[in-house]
Amino acid sequence: MIFTQKLECAWSSSGSLLTVGLDPDTKRFPAELQGRPDAIFEFCRSIVDVTAPYACAVKPQIAYFSAHRAEDQLEELCAYILAHHPDLPVILDAKRGDIGSTAEQYAREAFERYQADAVTVNPYMGFDSLQPYLEWKSKGVIVLCRTSNAGGSDLQFLEDAEGTPLYLKVASLVAERWNTNGQCGLVVGATFPDEIAKVRARVGSMPLLIPGIGAQGGDISATVRAGRDAGGNGMMINSSRAILYAGSGDDWREAAALAARATRDAINAERGG
Numbered sequence: 001m002i003f004t005q006k007l008e009c010a011w012s013s014s015g016s017l018l019t020v021g022l023d024p025d026t027k028r029f030p031a032e033l034q035g036r037p038d039a040i041f042e043f044c045r046s047i048v049d050v051t052a053p054y055a056c057a058v059k060p061q062i063a064y065f066s067a068h069r070a071e072d073q074l075e076e077l078c079a080y081i082l083a084h085h086p087d088l089p090v091i092l093d094a095k096r097g098d099i100g101s102t103a104e105q106y107a108r109e110a111f112e113r114y115q116a117d118a119v120t121v122n123p124y125m126g127f128d129s130l131q132p133y134l135e136w137k138s139k140g141v142i143v144l145c146r147t148s149n150a151g152g153s154d155l156q157f158l159e160d161a162e163g164t165p166l167y168l169k170v171a172s173l174v175a176e177r178w179n180t181n182g183q184c185g186l187v188v189g190a191t192f193p194d195e196i197a198k199v200r201a202r203v204g205s206m207p208l209l210i211p212g213i214g215a216q217g218g219d220i221s222a223t224v225r226a227g228r229d230a231g232g233n234g235m236m237i238n239s240s241r242a243i244l245y246a247g248s249g250d251d252w253r254e255a256a257a258l259a260a261r262a263t264r265d266a267i268n269a270e271r272g273g
């Protein structure tokens, strides 16, 4: 099954647009995991198990693994999710972008080593830098467009002679020229709801990965109103820290599950679905 189909199935079976971000910060781990060599895997595995009923996808952030020489734990985690939650799409957040020959290796890393369903990529180097990912036709390629951080405005709001900002140029390029296999998505931050609406107007029903609710303070209602597609879906709304570290005591699993459920419900309240 190709990524977009898997995502559509997950939207409908979970009734959720929430993506649980896996950003395992070892300093914030509960006492019971401190000092364990497999702490990163165990933390993420538990979070996935308890939040999966409320999520349409999970998004491991690769730096939180590689910084701790824990790529093997990411590999094990992705294999675990595939075995135990086979219908839950895994989006590897790596924000890759490089010349084609190197991109081929990054694509293999994401899709073969980690078996991810989709990967985040940076469009700054242009089409030939994304082509190696697009050749994996069953996989999702999610392109940075209007990122959630304030500094994203430095470049993404630059306008061409007609007054079109760069992020909308990216949206149009992806929708009209690069998405020939129907496998692309775009990243648009929840901290920029007006821009989410403008992107949605340009790209039809293309899936949008929307980080920035929770710890970054993005408004859930404004995000959903701006980003939903005609069918009330179309979004993977990511929250990481606000779910992962909802509790720090013995109740950390339950606290994460409750936070995920509450976030799903807040999203659905606005979605009318």
Ligand SMILES: O=C(O)c1cc(=O)[nH]c(=O)n1[C@@H]1O[C@H](COP(=O)(O)O)[C@@H](O)[C@H]1O
Residues within 6 Å of the ligand: 021, 023, 061, 093, 095, 120, 146, 147, 148, 149, 187, 188, 189, 211, 212, 213, 214, 215, 216, 238, 239, 240, 241, 242
């Ligand atoms: O591609 C991303 O996932 C991403 C894009 C973006 O514009 N902003 C953004 O915050 N992210 C990621 O989304 C997650 C947000 O985490 P929280 O702020 O804790 O919910 C982090 O893993 C970021 O790396």
